[in-house]
Amino acid sequence: QVQLVESGGGLVQAGDSLRLSCAASGRTFSRNAMGWFRQAPGKEREFVAAKSWSGTITYYADSVKGRFTISRDNAKNTVYLQMNSLKPEDTAVYYCAGRGSDDYTGKSSYEYAYWGQGTQVTVSR
Numbered sequence: 001q002v003q004l005v006e007s008g009g010g011l012v013q014a015g016d017s018l019r020l021s022c023a024a025s026g027r028t029f030s031r032n033a034m035g036w037f038r039q040a041p042g043k044e045r046e047f048v049a050a051k052s053w054s055g056t057i058t059y060y061a062d063s064v065k066g067r068f069t070i071s072r073d074n075a076k077n078t079v080y081l082q083m084n085s086l087k088p089e090d091t092a093v094y095y096c097a098g099r100g101s102d103d104y105t106g107k108s109s110y111e112y113a114y115w116g117q118g119t120q121v122t123v124s125r
Contacts (some may be wrong), residue, residue, distance in 0.1 A: 002026035002114050004096045009119030011064070012086055014124070019082040022096030022116055030074040031112075032099040035111055036081045038092035038121075045095070047107040049081060057105045064090075086123045092116040 008020040019028060022038070035050030049070040050059045058070060064083075072079040099106075100113030 002098075004098060004114055005114035006096050006116045007096065009094060010120045011122045011124065013124050016053055016086050017082070017084045018086065018121060020053045020083065020094055020096075020119060020121075022079045023043060023046065024077040024079075024114075025067075028077055029079075029100075030096045031103055032101065033057075033103050033105040034072060034079040034099065035106075035112060036070060036079075036094060037092040037097060038090075039118075040092040043092075045109055047109070049096070050105050050107060051079070052105045053103045059105060059107055061107075062067075083121070084119075088123045088125050089117045091121060091123050093120050 001026045006022045010070045017110040029061035031053045033052045036048040038046050038048050041044040047061050067084040067085045078098035095118045
């Protein structure tokens with residue numbers, strides 16, 4: 001059974017930092033792209049960041065570019081999201097996603113087959 005388990009969420013103040021982790025088990029994503037998405041209350045799930053297995057392709061949403069950094073440790077089957085200079089509008093449930101079939105690095109949720117349960121990030125003013 002494939003599982004993606006996120007951790008590292010919490011309640012922080014504007015300007016603070018958080019580091020999310022996503023550990024995969026049940027299969028390796030060492031040759032698959034992985035990404036992060038988020039969903040705020042009353043809004044659709046949106047793309048945050050994605051990174052190819054090789055690390056040569058990295059995408060960010062415009063809203064997080066320059067503040068968030070996605071990284072991965074293929075040996076540990078883990079992907080990270082370092083979030084700096086957090087803003088109240090970053091408040092959302094953050095989901096880790098795994099491509100599952102190849103290293104295509106997409107920005108749409110339908111391009112990812114495996115999902116974590118999500119971790120809440122709340123940024124207060």
